[in-house]
Amino acid sequence: MPRDPQSIVEGLYASWKARDLTQVHALLSDDMVFVLHIPADVAPFGGEMRGKAAVTAALQGLLDTYDFVAYEPQSVSANGAQVNAEVRFRYRHKVTGELIDSRLRHSWVVEAAKIKRLEEWHDLPTVKTFFARVALRAADKTA
Numbered sequence: 717m718p719r720d721p722q723s724i725v726e727g728l729y730a731s732w733k734a735r736d737l738t739q740v741h742a743l744l745s746d747d748m749v750f751v752l753h754i755p756a757d758v759a760p761f762g763g764e765m766r767g768k769a770a771v772t773a774a775l776q777g778l779l780d781t782y783d784f785v786a787y788e789p790q791s792v793s794a795n796g797a798q799v800n801a802e803v804r805f806r807y808r809h810k811v812t813g814e815l816i817d818s819r820l821r822h823s824w825v826v827e828a829a830k831i832k833r834l835e836e837w838h839d840l841p842t843v844k845t846f847f848a849r850v851a852l853r854a855a856d857k858t859a
Contacts, residue, residue, distance in 0.1 A: 721826035722794035725801065728831060729789040735779055737772065744768045745830035753837045758844050782807040785815065797832075799824040812853035816846040 724743060731739035750771045754762030765771050786806040793800055801824075806817040818839050825833040 719829040720794070721797055721799050721824070722792060724826050724829060724831065725794075725799040725822075725824050726789070726792060729787075729792075729801075729803075732775075733784065733787040735784065737775060737779060740775060741768065741772045743831050744771060745827065745832045748831060749833045750774065751833075751835045753835065754840070754843060758840065759847060781810060783810060786817075797826050799826060809850050809853075812850050812857070814846065814849045814853055816842065818842045818846075 728740055728743045731737075731743070746768050747766070748768050748771050750765045752759075752762045752765075756762050761774060761777070765774055784805075785808055786804065788804045789801050790804060791800075791802045799822075801822045803820050803822060804818075805820065806815060808815050820839075821837045823835045824831060
């Protein structure tokens with residue numbers, strides 16, 4: 717099993733794309749920190765999560781909520797323990813059918829062959845529009 721930071725992150729991307737949360741969990745350090753740079757007024761799950769269990773629970777929530785139409789990591793590059801990447805993704809909200817088609821940016825830190833930290837940035841106007849559409853469609857379904 718590769719132990720260099722770039723290979724570890726690429727392995728995590730492959731596991732996430734395959735929706736294999738067990739393998740993703742195995743790649744995280746116990747004191748993992750995930751910082752999702754989305755304001756709470758846009759998405760309540762934005763902000764910082766600490767600990768492998770909390771991060772895994774958040775990821776399970778994504779798997780439960782969205783179908784993956786596309787998930788393509790691009791421009792993955794390492795500089796020591798730091799790995800940066802851009803990801804093109806397209807997710808379908810399971811309840812409303814709304815699609816988000818966008819890109820995000822990742823900054824990873826890998827220590828002792830485990831993911832120690834992830835910071836994630838999205839195109840906020842696209843995310844805001846998507847969540848507004850989801851809220852409207854969800855309201856229509858309950859009305």
